[in-house]
Structures are given as C-alpha cells and as structure tokens.
Amino acid sequence: MEMFAANWIANWNVRDLDAILAHFAEDARFISPLAAELTGSPIIEGKTSLRAYWSKALEASSELHFTLIAAVCDIERQVLGVHYVARRNGKARRALETMRFVNDRQVEGESFYSAQETSPGN
Helix, strand or coil: CHHHHHHHHHHHHCCCHHHHHCCEEEEEEEECHHHHHHHCCCEEECHHHHHHHHHHHHHCCCCEEEEEEEEEEECCCCEEEEEEEEEECCEEEEEEEEEEEECCEEEEEEEEECCCCCCCCC
16 A cells, blocks of 8 residues: 555656546545635545546646655555645645545545645655
8 A cells, every 4th residue: 555655646746637536436525625725615526526626726736746754554444544745836734635445446535634834754
C-alpha cells in the first residue's frame, strides 16, 4: 500500500487525472471540505462527478504539490489512510485522506485538512 500511496501522490503532482481516477469504482463517493468550496457540497458521488470536480479544482490551482508523510493500511477492512502535506497556491497544510476499497476499486474516500498552514514535511 505504501507503493499505491506513493503513486497516488505522484499522479497528483503531475496532474494526471486519468491515473488518479483509474482505481475508482463508477459509483464511488468522496467527501471533502474543499469540494464544498467549488461545488456547494462536500459530497461528490460518482466517477463522472469526481472527474468534473477535480478538473475544476486543478484549474483553480496554479500550484499543487503533495509530499507523502505516511501510509497506513487495514487489510481486513480494505482501508488505506494517506497522510501528506498538500501545498496549493502557496499554502501548505497537512492532510489525511482515507480510502476504502471493494474488489480493488475505491468506493469511498474522505479528506481531512489541518486548521493551519504548516511547513512541508511537518
């Protein structure tokens, strides 16, 4: 799972939306406070809606770089937690994204962000 997390980070850093979405189920559900800023709702449902949301988010981000801190996996529950520093448009915040998988496809995800800016790596 550490390799999956590293690849996930790398795909975001090169803005490869097709690679980011490749592991999602068609009916995936994603929750993020940042989604509410762009869509009016923190909940995005369906792979097509995820593509539309993340396309808009990438357009709004002149700078985007993630740095992996750690990845933790619960194999039995098929849940991965990815802890990273997200630098976006000159601001860095620690983030945690949880991902739940069924049949090797991500069916749920949720993002959490620190309340204040942080130095990359902290």
